[in-house]
Amino acid sequence: MIDFPRMVKVAGVKKDGGVVVLSLAERFPSQPGQFAMLWLPEKGEKPYSFLSENEFGIAPVGELSRGLASLRKGDAVGVRGPYGRGFVLKGKRVLLVGGGCGVVPLAFLAKEAKKKGMAVTVITGAKTAALLSLHSSLASCASVFCCTDDGTKGRKGFVTDALKDALVLKHYDCVYACGPEKMLRLVAEICVKKNVPCQLSAERLMKCGLGICGQCDLDGLLVCRDGPVFEARDLLKKPSFGRTSLSASGKETVL
Amino acid sequence: MNPLGVSFCGSRLRNPTVLASGILGVTAAQLKRAEEGGAGAVTTKSIGPEERSGNRNPTCVALPHGLLNAMGLPSPGYEAMGEEWRQLKKMKVPVFASIYGASVDDFRRVAAYVADKKPALIELNISCPNTAEHGQAFGFEPSVAADVVEAVKEVSGRVPVSVKLTPNTHKTVAVAKACEEAGADAICAINTVSGMAINIEARKPVLSFKKGGYSGPAVKPIAVRCVYEIYEAVEIPILGVGGITTGRDAIEMMQAGASAVGIGSGVYYRGPNVFRLVCDEMREWMRGNGFASAKSLTGAAHD
Numbered sequence: 001m002i003d004f005p006r007m008v009k010v011a012g013v014k015k016d017g018g019v020v021v022l023s024l025a026e027r028f029p030s031q032p033g034q035f036a037m038l039w040l041p042e043k044g045e046k047p048y049s050f051l052s053e054n055e056f057g058i059a060p061v062g063e064l065s066r067g068l069a070s071l072r073k074g075d076a077v078g079v080r081g082p083y084g085r086g087f088v089l090k091g092k093r094v095l096l097v098g099g100g101c102g103v104v105p106l107a108f109l110a111k112e113a114k115k116k117g118m119a120v121t122v123i124t125g126a127k128t129a130a131l132l133s134l135h136s137s138l139a140s141c142a143s144v145f146c147c148t149d150d151g152t153k154g155r156k157g158f159v160t161d162a163l164k165d166a167l168v169l170k171h172y173d174c175v176y177a178c179g180p181e182k183m184l185r186l187v188a189e190i191c192v193k194k195n196v197p198c199q200l201s202a203e204r205l206m207k208c209g210l211g212i213c214g215q216c217d218l219d220g221l222l223v224c225r226d227g228p229v230f231e232a233r234d235l236l237k238k239p240s241f242g243r244t245s246l247s248a249s250g251k252e253t254v255l
Numbered sequence: 256m257n258p259l260g261v262s263f264c265g266s267r268l269r270n271p272t273v274l275a276s277g278i279l280g281v282t283a284a285q286l287k288r289a290e291e292g293g294a295g296a297v298t299t300k301s302i303g304p305e306e307r308s309g310n311r312n313p314t315c316v317a318l319p320h321g322l323l324n325a326m327g328l329p330s331p332g333y334e335a336m337g338e339e340w341r342q343l344k345k346m347k348v349p350v351f352a353s354i355y356g357a358s359v360d361d362f363r364r365v366a367a368y369v370a371d372k373k374p375a376l377i378e379l380n381i382s383c384p385n386t387a388e389h390g391q392a393f394g395f396e397p398s399v400a401a402d403v404v405e406a407v408k409e410v411s412g413r414v415p416v417s418v419k420l421t422p423n424t425h426k427t428v429a430v431a432k433a434c435e436e437a438g439a440d441a442i443c444a445i446n447t448v449s450g451m452a453i454n455i456e457a458r459k460p461v462l463s464f465k466k467g468g469y470s471g472p473a474v475k476p477i478a479v480r481c482v483y484e485i486y487e488a489v490e491i492p493i494l495g496v497g498g499i500t501t502g503r504d505a506i507e508m509m510q511a512g513a514s515a516v517g518i519g520s521g522v523y524y525r526g527p528n529v530f531r532l533v534c535d536e537m538r539e540w541m542r543g544n545g546f547a548s549a550k551s552l553t554g555a556a557h558d
Contacts, residue, residue: 003316003317004316004317004318004452004454004461005313005316005454005457005461006456007454007456007457037312037313039312039313039461041454041457041459042459042463044311044312044313044463045312045313045463046312076456076457078454078457078461080316207309207312207314207315207326208314208315208324208326209315210315210317210322210523211522211523211526211527212278212279212315212322212519212520212522212523213277213278213279213281213314213315213324213326214278214279214280214281214282214285214300215281215329217279217281217282217284217285219282219284220282220284220285220287220288222279222285246281246282247308247331248308248309248329249306249307249308249309249329249330249331249332250281250282250300250329250330250331251306251331251332251335252331252338
C-alpha cells in the first residue's frame with residue numbers, strides 16, 4: 001500500500017547551503033528525478049525530489065518544509081512514493097543544469113552518471129553564495145561551475161548564460177535540468193536550438209500525486225504521473241510551460 | 256450501428272462512459288485527454304460561486320480497496336473560467352458542467368452563468384462530503400434538494416439539469432423523487448461515501464480535513480443498490496457512478512438502471528485510457544451474451 005503515508009524514522013538532518021538534507025532510516029528504491037510525498041501531520045504534505053534512495057534536499061521556505069528542516073534524529077515523517085518518471089541517462093558526456101534547490105535531483109543523477117562511467121559537468125546557480133547547495137557532493141563526481149545572481153561566488157549571472165557558453169565549448173550527449181520553470185523554458189530553447197537532447201523536471205503545484213486530481217496539469221500532461229521529467233521538445237509545444245501554472249484553486253497564474 | 260451509443264438527456268454519447276466530476280477536469284486540456292482516452296462525455300470539476308483553494312494536503316490517499324479524498328471543492332470561481340469555456344468549445348464529446356454553492360442563491364447564480372455557456376448538461380453537486388459549508392447538506396433533505404432544483408430550473412433554459420446525490424443518508428431515494436418532481440432532468444448517483452482513515456503510527460486522521468469521501472471498487476455495491484432503488488422510484492434517466500473500473504462493472508451498473516456510467520477512481524486504477532478499456536470489455540461481454548445495444552442493458556436486472 002504505497003499510496004498511503006508510512007511513518008519513517010529520521011536518521012539525520014544536516015544543512016548544506018540553501019537546502020537541508022533530511023536522511024531517513026529506510027531506503028526507497030528510486031531513480032533520480034522521482035519524488036515522494038512527505039507528510040507532517042497538521043503541517044501538510046508536498047512532493048520532494050529524492051537526493052538519494054534515503055535522502056531528500058529541502059529548501060525551508062514554507063510551513064511544511066521548515067517543519068521538515070527542524071526534525072531531529074528519531075522523529076518520524078510520513079512518506080508515500082516514489083512517484084513519477086525520472087531522468088534517463090544517455091551517452092558518455094552529460095551536462096546538468098540546476099537552479100536553486102533544483103540541484104537536488106541533479107546531485108542524485110550526477111552520482112548515478114559517475115557510476116556508469118560518464119563524464120559529468122554541473123552548472124549550478126543560486127541568488128547568492130550562501131544558497132549554493134550540495135557543492136561538495138557534486139564536486140565528488142563532476143566538474144562543477146557555479147553562478148550567483150550577485151556574483152558572490154563563481155560567475156555573476158544566470159545558469160542559462162553559462163549553459164550557452166558550455167554548449168559552444170564542448171559537445172554534450174544530453175542536458176538535464178531542474179529549477180524554476182522560467183529557467184527551464186530558456187534551457188529547453190537553448191538546447192533545441194543547438195540540437196542537443198534535453199530532459200527537464202517540470203514544477204507544478206501537486207495535490208494527490210496519483211494522477212487523478214488534475215491540479216498539476218501542464219496543458220494536458222499530468223506532471224505527477226507523466227513526469228515530472230519530460231523531453232524538452234515535448235514541453236516547448238506546451239504554451240503554459242515556463243509561463244503560467246495553476247494555483248491551488250485551479251486558476252491560471254502567471255509565473 | 257455503434258452498439259455502445261446511448262442518448263442521455265438529449266445528448267448523443269458514442270458510448271455510455273462519462274468522466275465523473277472531480278477527476279482531472281480542472282482544465283479543458285485534461286477533459287480533452289479523457290476524450291482521447293475514450294470517454295463518451297466528460298464532466299468538469301465542480302464550479303463554485305467564488306475562488307476557493309480547497310483543503311490543505313493530504314487531500315487524497317489510496318486504501319487497499321478504494322480511494323479516500325477530501326479535495327474540498329477547489330475552484331477558480333465561475334467568472335474566472337472564460338478561457339476554459341473557449342477551449343471546451345473544441346471538444347468532440349458532450350461536456351457536463353458540475354456546479355456547487357453554499358446557498359440556493361449561489362446555485363442559481365452559478366447555473367445562470369454556466370447555462371449561458373451551453374454545456375450539454377448542468378450537474379448539481381449537492382453531495383460533496385468534503386467541506387464544512389457546501390455540498391451534501393443540500394442532498395440530505397428532499398425538500399431542500401427540491402428548492403435547489405427549482406431555483407436552477409428557473410435560469411437553466413434549455414440546458415438539462417441533473418442532480419448528483421449522496422449515499423450518506425437513508426433518504427437518497429426520497430431525494431431523487433423530490434428532485435424529479437421539482438423538474439430535474441436526470442439523477443447522478445452516487446457521490447462518495449463519507450469515511451475516515453487514521454495513520455495509527457502518527458495517531459492522526461491521514462487527511463487534513465480528517466473525514467473524506469470514499470470511492471473506488473469498495474463502494475460499487477453501495478452505488479449499485481442506490482441506482483437500483485432510484486430506478487424503481489423515478490422515470491428520469493440515471494448516470495450511475497461508483498466503483499466502475501471494468502466493463503463488467505459498467506454492465507452491472509446499467510442493469511441496475513443506469514443509462515450511462517460515470518468513471519472517476521477508475522482513472523487511478525487503469526489510467527486515463529480506462530474509458531476505452533471499459534468499452535472494449537463491454538463490447539466483448541455484450542457479444543457473448545446476446546445484447547445488441549448498450550441501451551438494452553439499462554434496467555435489465557429488474558423484474
